[in-house]
Amino acid sequence: MKQFSGKGIRLLKLHAILGLFYLCTFCEQINAQPISITHLNSDSYRESKLKHIPFESSIAYNITDTLALPFFEDFSYDHFGFPDNKKWCDIQVWVNPNFGVNPPNYQVATFDHLNKFGTPYSNLDKQKMVFADSLTSQPINLQFYFKGATSYPYQLTDNIYLSFFYQPQGFGDVPEVEDSLILFFKNSKKQWVRVWSVGGTSKDTFKQVYIPINSLDYLYKDFQFRWVNYTKSTGNLNHWNLDYIRLDRSRNPANDKIEDVGIVNVKNGLCKDYFNVPYSHYKSNSNIKGLGPNVQVGNLYLNNAVQTRFQLDIRNKFDKQIFIQPFALSSRNITKSSDTIEKFDVPFFDTLSSEVPSLKFTYQIAPQSNDITPDNYNSTTNNNKVVMTHEFLPWYAYDDGSAEGGFGLDYAYLGNIKGQFAMEFNTIKDDSLRGVSMYFTHTNADVSQRSFKIRIWRALSPVGSADNKDQLVYEMNVDKPIYRDSINLFHYFFFDSTIHLPAGKYYVGWLQNMPYVLNVGYDNNYRYNQKDQANPHLFYNLLGSWEKADFEIKGTPMIRMLFGERIDYTFSTNKIEKISVNVYPNPSNNYIQIFPSSGVVAKTEILDLSGRIILTKNGHNEVFDISNLKPGLYLTRVMLVNGQIGKAQFFKQ
Numbered sequence: 131m132k133q134f135s136g137k138g139i140r141l142l143k144l145h146a147i148l149g150l151f152y153l154c155t156f157c158e159q160i161n162a163q164p165i166s167i168t169h170l171n172s173d174s175y176r177e178s179k180l181k182h183i184p185f186e187s188s189i190a191y192n193i194t195d196t197l198a199l200p201f202f203e204d205f206s207y208d209h210f211g212f213p214d215n216k217k218w219c220d221i222q223v224w225v226n227p228n229f230g231v232n233p234p235n236y237q238v239a240t241f242d243h244l245n246k247f248g249t250p251y252s253n254l255d256k257q258k259m260v261f262a263d264s265l266t267s268q269p270i271n272l273q274f275y276f277k278g279a280t281s282y283p284y285q286l287t288d289n290i291y292l293s294f295f296y297q298p299q300g301f302g303d304v305p306e307v308e309d310s311l312i313l314f315f316k317n318s319k320k321q322w323v324r325v326w327s328v329g330g331t332s333k334d335t336f337k338q339v340y341i342p343i344n345s346l347d348y349l350y351k352d353f354q355f356r357w358v359n360y361t362k363s364t365g366n367l368n369h370w371n372l373d374y375i376r377l378d379r380s381r382n383p384a385n386d387k388i389e390d391v392g393i394v395n396v397k398n399g400l401c402k403d404y405f406n407v408p409y410s411h412y413k414s415n416s417n418i419k420g421l422g423p424n425v426q427v428g429n430l431y432l433n434n435a436v437q438t439r440f441q442l443d444i445r446n447k448f449d450k451q452i453f454i455q456p457f458a459l460s461s462r463n464i465t466k467s468s469d470t471i472e473k474f475d476v477p478f479f480d481t482l483s484s485e486v487p488s489l490k491f492t493y494q495i496a497p498q499s500n501d502i503t504p505d506n507y508n509s510t511t512n513n514n515k516v517v518m519t520h521e522f523l524p525w526y527a528y529d530d531g532s533a534e535g536g537f538g539l540d541y542a543y544l545g546n547i548k549g550q551f552a553m554e555f556n557t558i559k560d561d562s563l564r565g566v567s568m569y570f571t572h573t574n575a576d577v578s579q580r581s582f583k584i585r586i587w588r589a590l591s592p593v594g595s596a597d598n599k600d601q602l603v604y605e606m607n608v609d610k611p612i613y614r615d616s617i618n619l620f621h622y623f624f625f626d627s628t629i630h631l632p633a634g635k636y637y638v639g640w641l642q643n644m645p646y647v648l649n650v651g652y653d654n655n656y657r658y659n660q661k662d663q664a665n666p667h668l669f670y671n672l673l674g675s676w677e678k679a680d681f682e683i684k685g686t687p688m689i690r691m692l693f694g695e696r697i698d699y700t701f702s703t704n705k706i707e708k709i710s711v712n713v714y715p716n717p718s719n720n721y722i723q724i725f726p727s728s729g730v731v732a733k734t735e736i737l738d739l740s741g742r743i744i745l746t747k748n749g750h751n752e753v754f755d756i757s758n759l760k761p762g763l764y765l766t767r768v769m770l771v772n773g774q775i776g777k778a779q780f781f782k783q
Contacts, residue, residue: 200378202507228532234374235392235513241359269352288379290343295336302369305330316354317347340383365572391497392513395426409522411558413480428469439496488521524694528686533651536573550671552639565624569651569688570611587637651688709776717781729770
């Protein structure tokens with residue numbers, strides 16, 4: 131291990147686990163503290179295990195229909211979360227705009243070792259290799275196709291190819307050499323056959339792959355394909371991104387043109403440095419105004435530049451238009467196989483009404499040519515339009531709500547000493563601090579039973595000197611991290627009484643009594659002043675003095691300051707729309723199945739009329755055995771992964 135001068139302390143490690151979750155190690159010195167990126171050790175990858183995989187026994191399906199060619203998916207939905215169940219059978223990968231670095235267009239599907247609830251598929255064990263996230267197509271008819279009313283059988287000479295773009299790591303964690311992203315085809319014997327795989331490597335650009343349908347075993351009416359992440363059982367690590375999937379006949383990879391201009395990314399740019407501040411704070415000082423919204427647009431066409439026009443429409447909570455920059459005011463040529471960023475000059479929004487005001491941004495582009503590829507594949511999505519909404523919620527947040535990693539202190543070889551972490555906030559106006567919210571993620575090691583103390587400081591001692599000048603405002607004991615049963619869902623730690631804070635700098639963090647990695651969520655999309663530089667708001671204290679975090683730590687831990695009254699935090703339930711729920715058969719003697727009107731189910735419960743929960747199941751359209759229930763009236767409650775709730779009654783005969 132490398133030795134440092136200064137105080138004679140050996141390498142210290144501060145883990146910043148970046149990704150839906152990535153592990154980078156702060157190799158810190160007392161004074162200089164360089165950072166290195168380290169990888170986990172694990173069992174070697176054995177290809178012989180992966181020839182044919184009987185997935186059916188372990189993965190639940192949601193087969194809705196048999197599709198016809200052509201097949202197209204670019205994940206450019208008007209929401210993020212899970213794949214479209216009209217095209218995909220499982221809900222395991224995370225569809226998002228945050229993990230991909232310069233993707234083909236807006237949103238990617240990210241693979242990790244977390245299930246749909248954001249928890250690991252198996253106990254955390256960095257020596258254990260497992261199959262984790264999968265993405266499985268709905269059945270596709272490769273037996274025959276129609277021309278008019280006449281059907282024709284598919285032939286191998288039809289040149290059917292599956293193509294897709296993939297990227298290791300992105301803004302997440304580096305997949306290691308033992309990890310693999312694997313593609314399987316399902317043959318007519320119902321066997322999953324591996325047809326392609328790639329080993330882990332560091333961050334790279336998106337690469338396109340073409341896989342031929344080259345066996346008669348695949349030319350049948352229920353053909354499917356599936357990607358699987360084969361990785362270590364380490365939770366939010368080892369990420370792959372997938373995008374722009376096409377399956378069709380009469381294709382020639384050597385001469386395959388993608389004529390598509392689409393939105394790659396959008397930012398609202400409302401607040402300087404912060405992603406969100408309470409609206410009462412925002413409107414009180416125009417200096418908080420950020421750089422304004424922008425849209426990144428990419429041209430996938432390899433042959434020519436494409437003239438493209440841009441538009442932004444902004445509406446308030448009541449759908450009243452408060453800003454418009456029409457197509458006619460902005461256009462430019464986007465050169466071949468490249469992208470551009472269009473910025474919009476919008477006003478400072480200091481006259482919004484309602485307790486939780488919001489703004490709806492509708493970004494649109496209008497390419498003037500060479501934008502036909504999605505239409506040729508009968509695409510149901512439109513990557514020329516992105517709608518995003520920003521609510522001014524009652525907290526200060528640097529993060530955008532998406533965890534691309536985890537964050538914590540790790541200094542085990544120093545012995546069982548205390549460690550502290552602090553993050554700087556600069557508040558705009560006087561207000562009452564209600565508490566702190568934190569997002570915790572499952573990564574690398576189980577710390578679910580570790581206790582710590584949340585701390586609020588008015589000031590820290592100068593960097594590099596003794597910490598005897600710290601000004602501690604508040605301290606709160608926490609028995610253990612709270613993992614919420616959903617992805618990117620924060621836990622609120624409310625104080626026993628509010629703390630009045632004058633405007634100014636404060637520091638929020640924690641104290642731990644021994645070395646372990648707390649695994650607070652880490653937003654790797656955050657950049658201070660939107661530049662690729664170190665985050666200056668982060669500090670740590672391991673040996674009695676505060677030090678700045680290393681230059682490699684550019685994102686932000688997901689910790690927020692909660693202001694206002696506690697009643698302000700009921701908005702998350704007040705705004706949730708109810709969904710309708712059907713119970714079949716109703717009444718019933720033995721079994722019932724519970725169907726929500728829409729959405730992906732996180733949990734379904736059966737309650738008696740007193741509100742006592744009798745039966746609970748996780749998953750979609752679960753069948754309940756009610757044969758042991760007493761006759762009478764019961765309630766069902768369905769909770770979706772997006773927070774929506776639906777209720778219904780049924781009668782047990």
